[in-house]
Structures are given as C-alpha cells and as structure tokens.
Amino acid sequence: MDKDPEINVLGTGLELCGTDPVTGFFRDGHCNTCAIDVGSHTVCAIMTAEFLAYSKYVGNDLSTPRPNFQFAGLKPGDAWCLCASRFLQAHDEGCAPLVRLAATHKRALDVVPLRVLEQHQS
Numbered sequence: 001m002d003k004d005p006e007i008n009v010l011g012t013g014l015e016l017c018g019t020d021p022v023t024g025f026f027r028d029g030h031c032n033t034c035a036i037d038v039g040s041h042t043v044c045a046i047m048t049a050e051f052l053a054y055s056k057y058v059g060n061d062l063s064t065p066r067p068n069f070q071f072a073g074l075k076p077g078d079a080w081c082l083c084a085s086r087f088l089q090a091h092d093e094g095c096a097p098l099v100r101l102a103a104t105h106k107r108a109l110d111v112v113p114l115r116v117l118e119q120h121q122s
Contacts, residue, residue, distance in 0.1 A: 003032045007106045009114055017044035017103040018079030021072060031081040031105045040111060044103035045082040046122050047074050051097040054090055079103070084111035091116055098122035 003026065006014040019029040025041040026032050033042050045051070052063045052074060062080070065073040074080055079100065088111055090096040099120045108117065 001034050001036060003034050004105070004107060006030065006032060008102050009104050009106050009109055009117060010101055011106070012102065014105055015100070015102040017081055017100065021074070021078065021080075023079060023081045025081065031103060031108075033105055033107050039083040040085065040107055041081040042084050042105035042108040043082045043087040043112065043117070044100040045080055045087060045096075046098040046100065047076050047078045047080060048095075048097050049076045050095045051090055052076065054093065054095045055086070058086075058089070060086065084108045088112045088116065091120070096120050 008014045014030055016029050017023050017031050022029055024030050024032055025037045031042045031044050033040060055062050062074045087096060099117050101117060101121050
C-alpha cells in the first residue's frame with residue numbers, strides 16, 4: 001500500500017495535520033492517502049462544535065469516545081483528516097469546519113474545489 005506523493009493543495013510538501021489525537025488514514029498525523037483510501041481522508045479540518053453536531057446528525061459521530069478503537073472522541077479545536085466528500089457536504093449545508101490548506105492533501109481537489117477550501121482556511 002504505497003502512499004500518494006505527499007503534496008498539499010498549495011503544491012508544496014504536505015504538513016502535519018495533528019497528533020493529539022493522531023489522525024490520518026495511516027495514523028501518522030498527516031492527511032496522506034493511497035489507492036485503497038476510498039473515503040479520501042485528505043482534508044485537514046479543525047473541528048468546531050457546529051461541525052461535530054452536524055457530523056453526528058448525518059451518521060458519523062466523531063465526538064463520542066470509542067475506547068474499543070482507542071478513540072477518545074474529537075472536540076472543538078482538534079485537527080482531523082476528514083473525508084473530502086464529508087467536508088464538501090458540510091460546506092453545502094453551511095457548517096464546514098476550518099481547514100489547514102498546507103496540511104490538506106492535493107487529492108482533496110478531486111472532490112472539493114480549491115476556492116471552497118480557501119473559503120474555510122484557518
């Protein structure tokens with residue numbers, strides 16, 4: 001399972017998204033991706049209370065701890081590699097989280113236009 005090149009949406013090296021909690025498809029703190037990452041966990045999102053409530057409402061509860069998966073649950077301010085399609089859905093609904101462009105993988109652009117990501121940059 002080879003990682004795609006570590007390039008962000010700005011065309012430079014992919015920066016760290018978050019390590020507390022550790023995020024990413026590879027759980028390496030980066031929004032790296034590869035061919036088997038069908039969810040495209042490529043958007044480095046900064047959680048907000050509004051987004052966490054929205055995500056729970058649409059069936060992806062990111063705030064509830066899941067100890068059996070060593071997942072403490074996310075809280076506002078946490079950085080998380082979010083699925084590009086979920087980010088776009090939240091944007092369309094008016095509750096997208098903030099985004100770190102330098103830590104967002106260029107593959108996110110397959111789903112989310114750069115102008116949309118820029119509207120939410122932190």
